[in-house]
Amino acid sequence: MIKLSDHKKQLVNLERRLLLRSSLSIGALSMLSGCNLQNDDQVDKVLWALSRWNDRVQARLFSGSRLAPTYAASQVTKPFPFNAFYPEFDAPQVDLSSWRLEVSGLVADKTAWTAERLRTLPQARQITRHICIEGWSAVGDWRGLPLKTFLQRIGADTTARFVGFKCADRYHSSLDMASALHPQTLLALDSGNEALPTANGFPLRLSVPTKLGFKSAKHVAAIFVTNTNPGGYWEDQGYNWFSGI
Amino acid sequence: MIHPLAVRAAHWVNAFAMTCMLMSGWTIYNASPILPFQFPAWMTLGGWLGGAIAWHFAAMWLLVANGLLYLLYGIASGHFRREFFPIRASELLRDAGRALRLRLPHEVGRYNAVQRFAYVIVLLFGVLVVASGLAIWKPVQLAWLVGLFGGFDFARKVHFAAMAGIAGFIAIHLLLVLLVPRTLLPMVIGRARVPHRTAS
Numbered sequence: 001m002i003k004l005s006d007h008k009k010q011l012v013n014l015e016r017r018l019l020l021r022s023s024l025s026i027g028a029l030s031m032l033s034g035c036n037l038q039n040d041d042q043v044d045k046v047l048w049a050l051s052r053w054n055d056r057v058q059a060r061l062f063s064g065s066r067l068a069p070t071y072a073a074s075q076v077t078k079p080f081p082f083n084a085f086y087p088e089f090d091a092p093q094v095d096l097s098s099w100r101l102e103v104s105g106l107v108a109d110k111t112a113w114t115a116e117r118l119r120t121l122p123q124a125r126q127i128t129r130h131i132c133i134e135g136w137s138a139v140g141d142w143r144g145l146p147l148k149t150f151l152q153r154i155g156a157d158t159t160a161r162f163v164g165f166k167c168a169d170r171y172h173s174s175l176d177m178a179s180a181l182h183p184q185t186l187l188a189l190d191s192g193n194e195a196l197p198t199a200n201g202f203p204l205r206l207s208v209p210t211k212l213g214f215k216s217a218k219h220v221a222a223i224f225v226t227n228t229n230p231g232g233y234w235e236d237q238g239y240n241w242f243s244g245i
Numbered sequence: 246m247i248h249p250l251a252v253r254a255a256h257w258v259n260a261f262a263m264t265c266m267l268m269s270g271w272t273i274y275n276a277s278p279i280l281p282f283q284f285p286a287w288m289t290l291g292g293w294l295g296g297a298i299a300w301h302f303a304a305m306w307l308l309v310a311n312g313l314l315y316l317l318y319g320i321a322s323g324h325f326r327r328e329f330f331p332i333r334a335s336e337l338l339r340d341a342g343r344a345l346r347l348r349l350p351h352e353v354g355r356y357n358a359v360q361r362f363a364y365v366i367v368l369l370f371g372v373l374v375v376a377s378g379l380a381i382w383k384p385v386q387l388a389w390l391v392g393l394f395g396g397f398d399f400a401r402k403v404h405f406a407a408m409a410g411i412a413g414f415i416a417i418h419l420l421l422v423l424l425v426p427r428t429l430l431p432m433v434i435g436r437a438r439v440p441h442r443t444a445s
Contacts, residue, residue: 036292037299047296050303061386068385129397131384134294135277137397210385238295240302245385 037238048238055242062244064178068209071127073192077138080130080191082199083213084169085233091198092168092219099203105164105224108155115203118189121145121153126184128209130216131245133234140200142207144188148181156225164230165206168219173232175208175215176242184209187220212243247354247431252324255315256432262311263411265290265304270408272297279405302382309375316368329361337362351425353437367414374407 035043082088100112125143132138151158163180166172179185186207188196196202201218208215214234224230235241248256268290275283276294291297319325336358343349344359356364380390380400394400422429431437 035300036296038292038296047299047303050306051299054302061383063386066386066388069388129384131397132277133298135273135279135401234295238293238299240298245383 051238051240054240058240058242058244059176059178062176062178062210064182068128068184068245071129071139073127073141075139076127076141076192079197080140080200081136081138083132083134084218085171086169088199090169093198094168094203094219096203099221101204101220102166102222103154103224104222105226106157106160107151107225110154115189118145118150118187118204121149123189124186126186126207126209128184128207130207130209130213132213133239133243140207141192142186142188142205143190143192144186144204144207146183147185147187147206148183150187150223151180151225160225161227162225162229164224164226165217165220166222166224167217168221171217171219171233172230173206173215173217173235174230174241175211179208179210179244182208182210210244212239212245214239215243246435247437248435249322249324250435251315251318251322253432253435255311255318258307258311259315262304262308263415265300266308267408267412269297269300269304273301274405279402305378312371312375328356329365332358332361332365351428353431363414363417367411370407370410370414374404374411377401377404377407380404 035041035047037044037047082091084091096115100114101118102112103110122145123143124146125141127139127141130138130140147163151163156163158177158181161177162174163177164172164174175185184207188201188205188207189203190196191200196205201220204220205218206216206220214232229241231241232239268288271284272289272291273294275289289297291300340349340358344357349357349359376390377394377400379387380394381397381404384391384397384400391397391400394403427437
């Protein structure tokens with residue numbers, strides 16, 4: 001015969017243990033705020049997985065022909081704000097006489113390009129809004145060659161998946177091929193009628209008005225075409241890779 | 246039954262998703278504030294901008310999916326029509342006056358005019374916060390929506406204002422649960438101890 005009184009102590013202990021366990025899980029909930037993509041815990045894994053899912057959704061939403069709104073010259077933000085992972089005085093001073101744009105990966109012609117030679121290709125000008133992931137935005141006036149023109153000129157395999165960019169300031173980033181071939185994705189040499197200021201990426205920068213600002217890499221020094229996602233400076237730390245707008 | 250299972254489930258899923266959205270949203274706001282203040286760190290989620298955006302764009306799926314199911318249920322089952330309407334101006338003024346004098350009794354199983362009005366308004370804020378959120382998430386692909394909100398920068402302000410409306414609602418909502426704690430259990434188990442439709 002089992003008597004309740006014989007087991008009372010154990011039952012109370014069990015009750016206490018269950019209470020402790022449930023209060024621990026409430027504690028675990030409040031610790032969610034520690035999940036920031038920088039630890040390797042379970043919640044971070046879920047967040048990273050959902051970010052990859054968001055890449056796929058955004059690639060579906062992206063239209064290769066829908067254009068970002070353009071603006072009048074009077075609406076351009078002057079000066080165009082400086083923003084980087086370092087303060088402005090650390091921006092790289094590039095010597096144009098020795099500067100070459102290197103090309104590698106799945107391309108037919110891997111010859112490096114001088115700025116002068118880049119200017120011989122058909123140029124385009126666009127005044128578009130640069131929207132930063134931080135929330136601010138600014139209207140920029142960019143002139144240069146469409147990335148599509150350049151990729152075709154170097155005989156890039158445009159069926160490859162990614163175009164990667166390496167920069168003079170150790171920054172790096174990458175685009176999906178569909179966005180790289182978008183008519184407004186520009187390799188800019190000029191801001192307005194003047195060469196790019198150092199703060200805005202002299203001598204060559206990307207302007208990708210269909211993506212968040214950090215995708216518009218500055219001080220571009222090398223371009224490569226690949227089927228392996230090259231990631232990027234911010235992307236590897238947790239900014240969403242696709243970041244289309 | 247005071248709160249049907251569908252309403253209770255949607256309520257608690259929404260409570261979790263909305264908490265994630267609000268707290269991560271405040272981290273994102275802090276990266277480039279549009280008003281002369283920042284949210285204190287203890288109110289934020291994600292630790293840094295990248296973490297907060299990952300939270301925001303993960304929880305948004307839960308928030309929107311749950312919200313759509315709730316709207317579908319509310320319309321199809323007649324829940325909205327039955328519980329939130331009609332809202333008459335005379336009753337609203339009368340109940341608002343009583344509420345301000347703290348003389349508005351809580352009736353189990355029946356919403357007073359202030360509650361009906363507040364629930365409809367917060368649902369509209371919910372629609373507005375999602376629509377303005379979509380606009381600032383995809384200002385190029387959904388350019389027509391940004392146009393509707395008067396441009397990217399104004400859409401951000403609309404998103405903030407709708408958030409403030411929802412946060413204000415939640416603050417009052419939580420305060421009222423503290424003042425009338427017996428309303429909490431029915432939102433969990435669906436039933437109340439007090440007999441149905443008896444004024445207290």
